[in-house]
Amino acid sequence: MDVRRALEEVMFRAAWREPGCVVVDTPSLAQVVTPAIPFAHANAVYRFVDDDLEGALAAFGDRPFRFLVTPSARPTDLARQLVARGLELTSELAAMWAPTATPIAVPTDVVVEPLRAETLEEYCATSIAGWSMSEAQGANLRRSVAVYSRLDAYRGFLARVGGVAVGAGLVRIYEDGVGYLQGSSVHPAWRGRGVYRALVAHRMQVIREAGAAVGLIHARTTSSAPICARLGFRTEFQSASYDRT
Numbered sequence: 043m044d045v046r047r048a049l050e051e052v053m054f055r056a057a058w059r060e061p062g063c064v065v066v067d068t069p070s071l072a073q074v075v076t077p078a079i080p081f082a083h084a085n086a087v088y089r090f091v092d093d094d095l096e097g098a099l100a101a102f103g104d105r106p107f108r109f110l111v112t113p114s115a116r117p118t119d120l121a122r123q124l125v126a127r128g129l130e131l132t133s134e135l136a137a138m139w140a141p142t143a144t145p146i147a148v149p150t151d152v153v154v155e156p157l158r159a160e161t162l163e164e165y166c167a168t169s170i171a172g173w174s175m176s177e178a179q180g181a182n183l184r185r186s187v188a189v190y191s192r193l194d195a196y197r198g199f200l201a202r203v204g205g206v207a208v209g210a211g212l213v214r215i216y217e218d219g220v221g222y223l224q225g226s227s228v229h230p231a232w233r234g235r236g237v238y239r240a241l242v243a244h245r246m247q248v249i250r251e252a253g254a255a256v257g258l259i260h261a262r263t264t265s266s267a268p269i270c271a272r273l274g275f276r277t278e279f280q281s282a283s284y285d286r287t
């Protein structure tokens with residue numbers, strides 16, 4: 043596997059395609075535009091190696107959107123151009139990977155279980171708290187989770203301590219052997235207790251059992267990336283996310 047290329051492409055591959063969305067996938071542009079959803083996560087550019095920045099931005103109209111700037115993005119001053127057009131740097135991400143056989147010690151009091159129909163609300167409530175989502179964002183999450191939880195490619199997991207839901211996370215597994223850890227969150231009241239570590243370890247085991255030799259993750263440099271580094275993940279490159287809200 044070309045790990046660098048897989049990391050560059052996996053966020054676009056994993057982007058949720060809502061009904062009615064417009065997807066552009068060319069060598070110079072990877073973009074998802076979702077007219078029905080006014081949130082940046084559903085309206086984003088994941089690959090940009092082009093001169094027509096105005097055209098890519100115009101596709102979003104007035105809705106919020108996100109623009110991922112990777113090392114391969116062009117022009118080389120793309121970040122400066124985005125800021126000049128009013129976008130704000132919202133997060134810096136470490137593109138990381140680790141062999142799925144990497145041993146990860148986890149706390150014995152954290153139990154990770156597959157997402158089930160009867161635990162959807164706990165999963166959503168935990169994710170909303172972990173991500174500090176607004177009411178509208180939470181409503182959109184609940185609707186999306188209700189759909190993707192029925193798809194084989196998406197696998198959701200809920201972490202518990204003493205029966206209490208304290209963390210949540212997804213994993214995407216692709217037929218070409220790519221396993222992607224996505225959407226992890228821990229309730230603020232339970233951070234620092236090894237919940238995130240347990241979610242990572244369990245999903246890496248799931249990926250390994252599915253036949254993938256490597257697990258991929260895009261981790262925030264200010265929060266989850268240092269944890270992943272301690273767990274044995276290696277940083278391949280860094281990228282930055284710019285949003286218009």
